Amino acid sequence: NAGVTQTPKFRVLKTGQSMTLLCAQDMNHEYMYWYRQDPGMGLRLIHYSVGEGTTAKGEVPDGYNVSRLKKQNFLLGLESAAPSQTSVYFCASSYSSGDTDTQYFGPGTRLTVL
Amino acid sequence: KQEVTQIPAALSVPEGENLVLNCSFTDSAIYNLQWFRQDPGKGLTSLLLIQSSQREQTSGRLNASLDKSSGRSTLYIAASQPGDSATYLCAVLRGDDMRFGAGTRLTVKP
Numbered sequence: 001n002a003g004v005t006q007t008p009k010f011r012v013l014k015t016g017q018s019m020t021l022l023c024a025q026d027m028n029h030e031y032m033y034w035y036r037q038d039p040g041m042g043l044r045l046i047h048y049s050v051g052e053g054t055t056a057k058g059e060v061p062d063g064y065n066v067s068r069l070k071k072q073n074f075l076l077g078l079e080s081a082a083p084s085q086t087s088v089y090f091c092a093s094s095y096s097s098g099d100t101d102t103q104y105f106g107p108g109t110r111l112t113v114l
Numbered sequence: 115k116q117e118v119t120q121i122p123a124a125l126s127v128p129e130g131e132n133l134v135l136n137c138s139f140t141d142s143a144i145y146n147l148q149w150f151r152q153d154p155g156k157g158l159t160s161l162l163l164i165q166s167s168q169r170e171q172t173s174g175r176l177n178a179s180l181d182k183s184s185g186r187s188t189l190y191i192a193a194s195q196p197g198d199s200a201t202y203l204c205a206v207l208r209g210d211d212m213r214f215g216a217g218t219r220l221t222v223k224p
Contacts, residue, residue: 040123
């Protein structure tokens with residue numbers, strides 16, 4: 001049982017390049033989330049999904065797109081990377097968003113945009 | 115808009131000391147509050163979850179309290195150990211929206 005995994009662990013991009021971050025979970029969770037974490041700030045929600053085929057915007061969605069074609073996978077795309085997107089990206093999943101449900105986090109992807 | 119604040123931003127204590135980390139939030143209409151631990155270069159691990167109807171939760175040397183009316187939570191760590199050194203984040207959940215504090219970086223010196 002691997003939990004939540006993220007690919008890749010590190011990436012360096014040039015401004016304007018595109019890339020996709022992959023998140024996978026093997027806990028049969030309905031909910032999946034993408035966050036970014038910047039120095040001195042808490043995690044901020046980018047996009048989330050409440051089930052296969054659904055996506056919704058979080059607090060900071062601009063410049064990112066997501067897809068949830070399979071229940072176990074949640075992809076985060078950057079179409080035209082900008083230096084402001086340099087950050088550590090975390091994926092998380094949960095069974096639901098009820099008051100007893102906790103989120104399980106992946107190890108993170110450190111992205112640098114030059 | 116929910117704002118979550120954690121004070122202090124950093125804390126250094128000698129081994130064996132009891133300590134308290136603080137978390138405050140501006141909107142009391144929450145589903146739950148969670149405390150997470152984050153080790154350098156790693157993801158977050160959930161430590162304690164307090165439902166909105168509860169006032170505290172305990173796990174081993176950790177005790178978390180919740181006072182919704184004042185918008186405050188505390189994480190109490192008893193008999194701190196060097197292995198407790200990490201960043202501790204609190205987060206509040208309302209609907210599908212979880213908001214995090216910036217964290218308290220704790221160092222426990224041997």
